[in-house]
Amino acid sequence: MCIKREIPLGHFQARSQQLPALDPRALSTGLAPKEEPEASVPAAMLPRQLLARPAWLFRCPPGPRGACAPGAAGSWGRPVGPLARRGCCSAPGTPEVPLTRERYPVRRLPFSTVSEQDLAAFERIVPGGVVTDPEALQAPNVDWIRTLRGSSKVLLRPRTSEEVSHILRHCHERNLAVNPQGGNTGMVGGSVPVFDEIILSTARMNKVLSFHSVSGILVCQAGCVLEELSHYVEERDFIMPLDLGAKGSCHIGGNVATNAGGLRFLRYGSLHGTVLGLEVVLADGTILDCLTSLRKDNTGYDLKQLFIGSEGTLGVITAVSILCPPKPRAVNVAFLGCPGFAEVLQTFSTCKGMLGEILSAFEFMDAVCMQLVGRYLHLASPVQESPFYVLIETSGSNAGHDAEKLGSFLEHALGSGLVTDGTMATDQTKVKMLWALRERIAEALSRDGYVYKYDLSLPVERLYDIVTDVRARLGPHAKHVVGYGHLGNLALIRSDFGNWIRGQLVISFRNRGVLENTVLSAVGGISVCTDPSDKTSLPVLE
């Protein structure tokens, strides 16, 4: 049930902005939906009873149904499947990625090298699952952002935990190095070998083992692709408790091994809370069964917790039991333009207060991000050009209540100048279109040049300063320096440091190399928190 309320006309008169039409160029890939006449009506001319569904909330073009259907994802949707995703980064003509061992001063530890006898043993353990074809090994040796390249000569594709156990036992006895690999979508090089480590792929471990329709507990093999799991549980009226841009390729085992946060962290929290059990194979082949799916299990130490975020260094995760929340009956996404970063922060704070328990995501991106997704992926901004954009998602059990809460919030945000323009979507196609703008930033950046990406935690008020500082310092040497991220993961590092948040700083260069070691000195005084396994890290200067 939807509650109709009036917005004082003043809010719109005060702004008196023309609502711009959608950029037709951005939708010119043969899928351009028809524009709705009201899309270009000046806001001040809109009827007064708006908040139930104000016209500007629908400026994201509904178009003909087929235009944005999942099958026609060329312009707005995500590429389908792992190859499509990786394909975008390894298009013909892109230069070869240099070998990590040549680029960085790293030394191979005294591991053995793979012999013919080893290959024969692997073939006995995983018949048909031993890949040694150099061409087939190219992609798994290179990371997703094409910064690192290993020189592994063999990739193994087990189907079961027992096969993983046999492989690791053999490698342990033979002193062979192993690099577990899931969807190879990591941004910090953890999923690719540095030297000639054996790549242990979870790609064929992609079975759902069980799903309980009352409790929402999913038990599956580690190689299940996140998006496929999402579809699986959504058909059963649940959702996965995590979601991220790489969902089309990333594996749930890799998500757990890297303690992925992602877009639903704000609402459903950390994997330390939602992962109920793990099966892990240790380096010597021991299978550690912590797969008990009790939501609160106090019998013995909670060993599985150690493997969440351990990046495969303690063992290979082979199966996951995870608690899926019920599928919300109503999902709304608002995409808003903000005049400055201070307004982005204020919008978040207001949003938390007014949307409360239904707020499920709050993301921000800067104007350059929007330009890049437009340029490389042909995604058009659904709102007027702004210095910053925020994406707000609500998920709730009552569409009317949620619309009313969101309406009140938007009314306030517009009236107080926190937000200058916006659009809202409720149907799944439009929701996906809006999400694509945020989710596909990394993909657009990877087409822009040689990319360095940092997951930063900084004091709230300085989060965006690092972007402008680095931009100023690098000048024309950098093609683009951008900032975006999940504002929802508001964090505090030590009480004496004040209020910190996490965000992404991404720098793309025209050419590889010379500036690498000087980049972060630009932000002197800020020490940057990067992932411990981040092989692409630039030196951190205090």
Add this chain to the structure above:
Amino acid sequence: MCIKREIPLGHFQARSQQLPALDPRALSTGLAPKEEPEASVPAAMLPRQLLARPAWLFRCPPGPRGACAPGAAGSWGRPVGPLARRGCCSAPGTPEVPLTRERYPVRRLPFSTVSEQDLAAFERIVPGGVVTDPEALQAPNVDWIRTLRGSSKVLLRPRTSEEVSHILRHCHERNLAVNPQGGNTGMVGGSVPVFDEIILSTARMNKVLSFHSVSGILVCQAGCVLEELSHYVEERDFIMPLDLGAKGSCHIGGNVATNAGGLRFLRYGSLHGTVLGLEVVLADGTILDCLTSLRKDNTGYDLKQLFIGSEGTLGVITAVSILCPPKPRAVNVAFLGCPGFAEVLQTFSTCKGMLGEILSAFEFMDAVCMQLVGRYLHLASPVQESPFYVLIETSGSNAGHDAEKLGSFLEHALGSGLVTDGTMATDQTKVKMLWALRERIAEALSRDGYVYKYDLSLPVERLYDIVTDVRARLGPHAKHVVGYGHLGNLALIRSDFGNWIRGQLVISFRNRGVLENTVLSAVGGISVCTDPSDKTSLPVLE
């Protein structure tokens, strides 16, 4: 904003029950509130427009304001402070608890005994914090349910982590056994010594170290009492992510060490998700600082997770950083009577669907529980006598929306016969009165006799069977066998076992002893999951 809707009269006519008046005996401690006239109006005579605030929703007597104020907690409220709580179990006239070492076939390990030199060393480490007075040592040697008694000769009361470190280093070097103790409210004997272990109390480590009003992150010492922390953060518009009956005495450090679930688990999840950091002192005195309060911290292994639920066996938790959710603007509690356990389960399932994101607690108790809280604590049932009762709490950001959701649910539950009677409260005093019925069951049981309490996980459909089976098997040997618990902690143990849930089975005996070893054989075929440190466990028979 509250949405008024009509309930079809038939729902009430079909039931045509007299709504009984409150039992005046139960409120005869000088605090009896005045009964409201409508409390005894038959439901069928109620006006039709009920759901905004139907009359039966207010049958919990509002009474004069002073009647149920926190200060006058004698009848409905919790006793105030640790002594009041313990006092209820060690009232004059109750027989002495036998020594654990005489009751169970346990052997003291070859630890040293405390010497005069040790006491002098402790006095230097914690001046004025060494307790050796036998009378003062009586209470900390006995567990809350008065089942176990140690014979410790010394209790230490450090104020800082450094003092804890010095104490443990000394004990490590001298081979002295140590038993950490928080509020001593545990039900499984983990907080009291078995022999002459030194009791290391966190009672004086009760400082809030910091609270961040934007992120809601609280950092405090381990000995802070949960209820005091609740008051502290509630004044700042947040709530603690956990709540339990023992809140008036239990320490946050003990909550974390035992991975307490409690009444808010359903909504805010496990401490593995909400605890952001810990400071722990290891057995050799090493201070392990995992107190970083980053909401998602992927730098290195998440070692703190191992200490959550480790019952003090890996180290003594000395400080906790915890994420507090924003205080909900509206809290509603409904207390309902159900005709059978099947209806309790069905009510839960319906409730989850209809209340969605605002459902914050779902508890059940049986008729015997209600009789016992009435008999020993003079708490009256606010609803007609029923075989089962459920307590439902909602917490949300919009009172009108929440009332509408709850109203729709109650309409459905009444109409379909899942629920036969009910009352609802929104103001804090009444909410506390309703919660007391559930929270104080353990206290009432402890006055009933020699109590054995089990935290069980069983298949949903058999959870209550164990109560009736044990009741039948023990017959007149047991005074009472009762079942109650958090239905919200719905769990699944291994997919092949079906859908299990947790609940409490409590058996009280008139006399101690003879039946101890036979109780659970009554439920042959059910293997019972108890806490690993549960020193009161009866043998588990398959």
